[in-house]
Amino acid sequence: GAVVSQHPSWVICKSGTSVKIECRSLDFQATTMFWYRQFPKQSLMLMATSNEGSKATYEQGVEKDKFLINHASLTLSTLTVTSAHPEDSSFYICSAPDTQNTEAFFGQGTRLTVV
Amino acid sequence: AQSVTQLDSQVPVFEEAPVELRCNYSSSVSVYLFWYVQYPNQGLQLLLKYLSGSTLVKGINGFEAEFNKSQTSFHLRKPSVHISDTAEYFCAVSERGGGFKTIFGAGTRLFVKA
Numbered sequence: 181g182a183v184v185s186q187h188p189s190w191v192i193c194k195s196g197t198s199v200k201i202e203c204r205s206l207d208f209q210a211t212t213m214f215w216y217r218q219f220p221k222q223s224l225m226l227m228a229t230s231n232e233g234s235k236a237t238y239e240q241g242v243e244k245d246k247f248l249i250n251h252a253s254l255t256l257s258t259l260t261v262t263s264a265h266p267e268d269s270s271f272y273i274c275s276a277p278d279t280q281n282t283e284a285f286f287g288q289g290t291r292l293t294v295v
Numbered sequence: 296a297q298s299v300t301q302l303d304s305q306v307p308v309f310e311e312a313p314v315e316l317r318c319n320y321s322s323s324v325s326v327y328l329f330w331y332v333q334y335p336n337q338g339l340q341l342l343l344k345y346l347s348g349s350t351l352v353k354g355i356n357g358f359e360a361e362f363n364k365s366q367t368s369f370h371l372r373k374p375s376v377h378i379s380d381t382a383e384y385f386c387a388v389s390e391r392g393g394g395f396k397t398i399f400g401a402g403t404r405l406f407v408k409a
Contacts, residue, residue: 186338212394223401224339266353273338278397282346283329284395288338 186287203274209254210276218271230257297322299400318386
């Protein structure tokens with residue numbers, strides 16, 4: 181099946197700094213990608229829809245100025261957590277539907293720890 | 296809008312016993328249905344999906360699920376579990392034609408005991 185690669189797989193950063201997470205579709209193009217957040221022992225919550233060539237669509241309660249999303253090309257979306265705080269520590273996962281739209285493929289996730 | 300309810304937060308079961316993980320969904324439009332498994336500190340792995348056609352769907356690792364439209368359910372079953380099946384299982388839906396924007400249930404922790 182199609183592959184979605186997420187980088188880095190884990191990152192530790194200091195409070196107040198920014199962290200960028202990349203999501204790439206390796207063997208297909210994705211005009212849309214999705215970003216999810218998962219707190220420990222909880223489910224995945226959709227944060228935003230990343231759209232190539234236009235602004236991202238954020239879910240209610242997600243701060244768009246804090247979680248910057250850029251869909252730079254048909255194979256790359258980035259999520260930047262700005263001015264990170266310890267409460268932003270979480271597991272972030274992206275997904276992208278394949279070109280035939282039979283399913284969404286998920287990246288392996290990024291564990292963010294803010295200290 | 297869609298929502299997913301996983302009726303059991305934890306399911307303990309002995310090895311080689313059968314198991315059913317329950318999932319109900321709510322939607323005003325037609326949906327696709329999925330079951331994912333997540334091992335500790337890892338991403339998601341698709342177990343199976345229902346897009347259309349036969350309501351009994353077979354997936355990987357011996358799992359299967361049955362789509363019941365009248366009961367809006369998509370329960371996951373396995374006739375004989377292994378220790379290695381211990382993991383978190385998520386039921387999920389996405390709207391048909393919605394680009395696979397996926398809504399997840401709260402998850403069910405399957406714990407297989409020896």
